Amino acid sequence: MSQTNLVVGPFNRVEGDLEVTLDISDGAVAAARVNSPLFRGFEMMLLGKDPRDALTITPRICGICSISQSMAAALALGDAAGIDMPPQGRLIAALLHAVENLADHVTHFNLFFMPDFARPVYSGQGWHDQAINRFTAMEGSAARAAVTARADLLHIVGLLAGKWPHTLAVQPGGVTKAPSVADKVRIQTTLRSFRKYLETTLFGRPLEEFAALTTHDQLQTWTTGDVGLFLRISSDIGLETLGQGAGRYVSYGAYPLPGRRAWAAGVWENGSLHPLETEAIREDLSHAWMLGPDAHPKDGKTEPDEAMRESAYSWCKAPRLAGKPMETGALARQIIDGHPLARTIGTGVEARIVGRLLEIARTQMLLEDLAAQIDPKERFMTTAPLPKSGSGVGLVEAARGALGHWTRFEQGKTTQYQIIAPTTWNFSPRDSAGTPGPLEAALVGAEVRAGEDTPIAVQHIVRSFDPCMVCTVH
């Protein structure tokens, strides 16, 4: 029996910095500790500022999911002020947000996840040449196609919000740009060409067919496009059983539309759906270099432990829902929204990727639907000044999962601001009960081959979560 310790990091092709410490026993991971080595202190900076400044500052937590941060900040302020966006404002905000999420998923698949299969470690596999050709980092033909298609898709954000990344157009009362009829046509044209990219390159068949899959057996018959290549690789090397999660998922519900969220909010545990009760959230600081008591984010503080005490190992707090770690992301959303395939494909690396692919297909369809509903004659913004004092919460679904902002302000100055990002959930450290976070748990059992200093199985598992480390600690 051999026991060793391995520190893996930095990881490339993830957003931000990440380090994972592995205890290895008999060629497999026995325990993992995830460290988020980057801390900036956004929650501290917001204190004392105009509450509206959160609209500009929080998106800068992350250049990848900046609209998600923007949306959460706008909803939190809107909640505090009792403002609701007019229906068309909600529609445009949802459209902007869904474009960003869609772009993120496509990036993840092509630039962050698939390039691992082009590595020399897989030479000799029947699909290796194809993987090299399609996905070699920064050179593969799929990567090029994806980057171009995404730049085109983001024209929609340019058009409706002036610029991407770090868009400013989403406000508590709606969006600053009232689209014209010409804008609507241009958006629909852009979406048509993105659909063409998805159907010829990524899926190789109509999106509706992929979204209509209901079982793992049906999924196995999908052979076209890069999705077909992924599924072939996946069944070949067993990604279905690699990096399995606990099967506990949370979603705040994606895209607030008039009267509903496009995809449902909820909690999935023990194979059944439960209502979401955010009051039961606590951030546990036992293994984070943070000071203060465990707290609900409406009361929590961000006070870094500059001594970096020995008993902690990450800047990341450990959020828990009713005391339990939760996994969040595309798979969680699709399970909670009731997609039959998502509910039957397991909890491993393959399931996370398929969850994201399902969401790519469904998001494109949703976007087309939203774009068709744009009515340039309507109002896109209501004015309602912020009160001097108030508190509010903004819950959204970023590409990587549940994102929440909790704000409180008094006499026109922010006095409290807490953010829990998706990767804060997924990559959280242990809590005071010693329960590991979702990634830490998923890594246990991963194979470590002889001589591997950055085990390939570990990389697949880490990237299957699509981590966004800059958001994690913020």
Next chain:
Amino acid sequence: MSQIETFYEVMRKQGITRRSFMKYCSLTASALGLGPAFVPQIAHAMETKPRTPVIWVNGLECTCCSESFIRGAHPLAKDVVLSMISLDYSETLMAAAGHHAEAALEETIEKYKGNYILAVEGNPPLNEDGMFCIVGGKPFVEQLKHAAQHAKAVISWGACASYGCVQAAKPNPTQATPVHKVITDKPIIKVPGCPPIAEVMTGVITYMLTFDRLPELDRQGRPAMFYGQRIHDKCYRRPHFDAGQFVEHWDDENARKGFCLYKMGCKGPTTYNACSTVRWNEGTSFPIQSGHGCIGCSEDGFWDQGSFYNRVTDLTQFGIEANADKVGMTAAGVVGAGVAAHAAVSALRAAQRKTQDKKEEA
């Protein structure tokens, strides 16, 4: 040097056609404001010069600069520049991980010693010995200093590297520090903006690669060709400013009509950047065009100047409530004086702050 291939060879390898290459050269010439006569010069440089290696490192940041760069630029420009600079070490995009990544960095530094451009995204936090940003077990500031030591020049991408950006906002918990405060012995080109416009990023790099020298910099170290004018100077809503027509509330009729956003806190009048000319997402639009004011993200300290929605208060002398004729004349006079003052300051290389500059203009 001889073993390094030329830009053109790299591009050909990447499958970029001669036709696309020539188109790229003319796009670049116009982006740099050089005119068609320079197209052959750019093409010749690319065909004959060995490509310049670029090492791209990330500190405390949000990756928006990389994102702007790879997502936003004209597909051709992005394709060409990506293959051209062939980011020898880029943390977000490269294939290797862990120790291999560290080794790749070391190897690249060794191989191109004294010859490469170091592109820095983000900045080092100096508090607690740099412990708030750790790369490969060491504070980022050490990686930065190490990589800068043998660099030919340093590019500070974005507001983070140039000035600190929002993470340096009070109380600046991590003591996030701009690159030029840490690296003091290398030429540094600041390309501020949060993020910078993709075309500006590719333009700066192309200029350096083509002419083998730094572009002309203003007194803050920004390339003058992109940061020489205020957004206000070329804003398509400028006539409304001059006519005293303003948006008063987000949803009012004036907002629909596209009136000036000055009263909504637009910082266009004090912000030097190319947004109103080059625009964003392949020339699609820019914040003011989407109905939101400029927040001045390419200016030093933009994150700590009071609320982003406060009016720029030191410009009231423009005569907000005055009639169109009077304002028009005043504004024209001010622009003239502004250009003259700007030129004079550049020539003197005086270390004057922009606030003083504004007083001169007034």
